Amino acid sequence: AQSVTQLDSHVSVSEGTPVLLRCNYSSSYSPSLFWYVQHPNKGLQLLLKYTSAATLVKGINGFEAEFKKSETSFHLTKPSAHMSDAAEYFCVVSDSDYKLSFGAGTTVTVRA
Amino acid sequence: SQTIHQWPATLVQPVGSPLSLECTVEGTSNPNLYWYRQAAGRGLQLLFYSVGIGQISSEVPQNLSASRPQDRQFILSSKKLLLSDSGFYLCAWSVGASGGLQETQYFGPGTRLLVL
Numbered sequence: 454a455q456s457v458t459q460l461d462s463h464v465s466v467s468e469g470t471p472v473l474l475r476c477n478y479s480s481s482y483s484p485s486l487f488w489y490v491q492h493p494n495k496g497l498q499l500l501l502k503y504t505s506a507a508t509l510v511k512g513i514n515g516f517e518a519e520f521k522k523s524e525t526s527f528h529l530t531k532p533s534a535h536m537s538d539a540a541e542y543f544c545v546v547s548d549s550d551y552k553l554s555f556g557a558g559t560t561v562t563v564r565a
Numbered sequence: 566s567q568t569i570h571q572w573p574a575t576l577v578q579p580v581g582s583p584l585s586l587e588c589t590v591e592g593t594s595n596p597n598l599y600w601y602r603q604a605a606g607r608g609l610q611l612l613f614y615s616v617g618i619g620q621i622s623s624e625v626p627q628n629l630s631a632s633r634p635q636d637r638q639f640i641l642s643s644k645k646l647l648l649s650d651s652g653f654y655l656c657a658w659s660v661g662a663s664g665g666l667q668e669t670q671y672f673g674p675g676t677r678l679l680v681l
Binding site: 485487489494495496497498499502543547552553555556557558 | 571607608609611614624653655657668669670671672673674675677
């Protein structure tokens with residue numbers, strides 16, 4: 454069985470500074486890993502995914518994540534936060550064809 | 566390109582009333598379809614998934630049910646709503662798997678349900 458732990462429930466950054474969202478996973482198989490973003494009262498939008506190719510994955514809106522098997526981590530980063538990055542972010546693991554396991558989410562606030 | 570629609574966007578229903586939420590996907594054939602619920606301040610919980618017409622798998626026992634009357638239509642229903650059914654309901658689709666490949670799921674805009 455797989456599971457996901459997002460280490461921070463809330464992250465606050467100043468506009469223009471780096472963002473780091475931490476995620477650890479456990480999985481019995483070689484997993485696929487995803488980051489999704491959810492703006493208030495909206496559906497989830499896929500930011501990026503890792504599927505056993507390059508360990509550094511680049512996504513949309515300047516986000517990237519690095520898969521570290523030895524640390525079972527898949528942390529999400531962005532070098533410079535923008536006000537529009539304020540949202541909730543979910544780390545997700547999949548090691549079967551049909552089912553995803555979601556982390557509890559990290560809420561990001563961006564200060565002007 | 567593929568698009569996923571959900572309606573209604575918002576719904577307020579009294580306890581004990583029936584429920585029908587609809588999800589449709591355009592631009593793809595034979596997708597896998599999913600219903601999730603997101604309670605306030607919590608992550609997503611998979612409720613049902615379907616790999617084909619008439620094929621429904623339930624993940625969590627509850628008073629909700631799902632049906633897939635057409636290839637790209639997925640309906641979430643209840644005969645009698647409970648207060649605990651309030652939440653944000655998300656439909657998602659993915660390409661049908663082959664050879665055990667992992668899939669990416671794409672989410673609809675969601676339906677906000679408030680049961681009073």
